[in-house]
Amino acid sequence: MAEYVFMLGRDFQLSILEIASYFSARNIAYKIKAFDSKVALISFNEEIDCTRTIKKLGGTIKIAKLIASVDDIKLPDMDKIKYSIADIGSARKNEVIIKLKKRFKENGSKAYLKDSVNGLSPSDFFRHNIFKTGFELILYKEHLALTRAVFNPSGYEARDKRPYLEREKLTSIRLAKILVNLSHVKENEKLLDPFCGVATILQEALLMGIEAIGMDVDKKTLYHANKNLTWLRNKYKFKANFLLVNKDARSASSYIEKVDGIATEPYLGPYLRRLPELKEAKRTALGLARLYNDSLKEFHATLKPKGKVAIIIPKFKTKEQVPVRINFEGIARQNKFLIYKPFKGISMPVLYSPKGTKLAREIYILEKV
Ligand SMILES: C[S@@+](CC[C@H](N)C(=O)[O-])C[C@H]1O[C@@H](n2cnc3c(N)ncnc32)[C@H](O)[C@@H]1O
Structure with missing residues (x-):
């Protein structure tokens, strides 16, 4: 031992x-x-x-x-x-x-x-x-x-010099890496990020020897993702492959072959320059609940049996100090996913709310049933 x-x-x-x-x-x-x-x-x-x-x-x-x-x-x-x-x-x-x-x-x-x-x-x-x-x-x-x-922080600093950083929606390298691991995907397997942005999660997966597939509905963002991953390949000479698809996450199963797991920070609503009012946050949450419901349906069809999803869900702070949550457990259950706890001593979701952020995040791991 x-x-x-x-x-x-x-x-x-x-x-x-x-x-x-x-x-x-x-x-x-x-x-x-x-x-x-x-x-x-x-x-x-x-x-x-x-x-x-x-x-x-x-x-x-x-x-x-x-x-x-x-x-x-x-x-x-x-x-x-x-x-x-x-x-x-x-x-x-x-x-x-x-x-x-x-x-x-x-x-x-x-x-x-x-x-x-x-x-x-x-x-x-x-x-x-x-x-x-x-x-x-x-x-x-x-x-x-x-x-x-x-x-060693110098590796992160080097990667933060990649050509395109869309700061208002970027996932940190540290969180991206954690999400890849929470998805339970390992070397030589296939990971999908259906809301890939400029490909931070895909980048960390590729460096771990994982095949990476990204989708983003925004053409320019996907162009930036491609530039970033090409830069990364030239710099780090990794062997794993990547594929980028300019389509809506809600159509994933029509374009993507079966994957071992999904790791994603999806669209979390409009960028917040100030705390939203309660009614504004509720409206945004309602729209997002629909997007997440339709996306999870597709994730289920795209995942191999027992495949896992590591996903971030917003929890809104409001001017009135009343938090607004999305009933994500319900959405998951409706789409035949269970909340997955790799270690019973930590309860799910885990709150992620660095100081000074206007939006708190909840992190879930789901398992396809
Ligand atoms: C929070 S960002 C992802 C950030 C990414 N992890 C990164 O580090 O760049 C969410 C992304 O989802 C994309 N998006 C929004 N709605 C979408 C949809 N229905 N299908 C696919 N992508 C979508 C946005 O264009 C945006 O790039």
């Missing part, structure tokens, strides 16, 4: 659902033994490839492997060692520091503690080249874990 601490990004519930979906989709047995808003303690039957895993997850910041004691740390062969300690609800920090100092002394090395409560930020981790020059320990409850892989 091998145990790991996964350090979670913001929206920890989404991160946990993503981890559960990622390993279930690949038939890798795992057990989430404990979690809180910062970390999850997960056990596996065998060791996992931390570097490969962190590249595929959007909601995990670090993966650290449990060790029995500080004696299990292989000190780098350097005069000056840099190290960091993330203390997450543990009472062991002082004890650990004393033991470490003893080891540094025995080893004849000078060591510098780069301190911060949650450990080094990913950018500091790479700036200090910690994997070469030192190590990071994560203390969680009574456990000691050694950081094995860290999310």
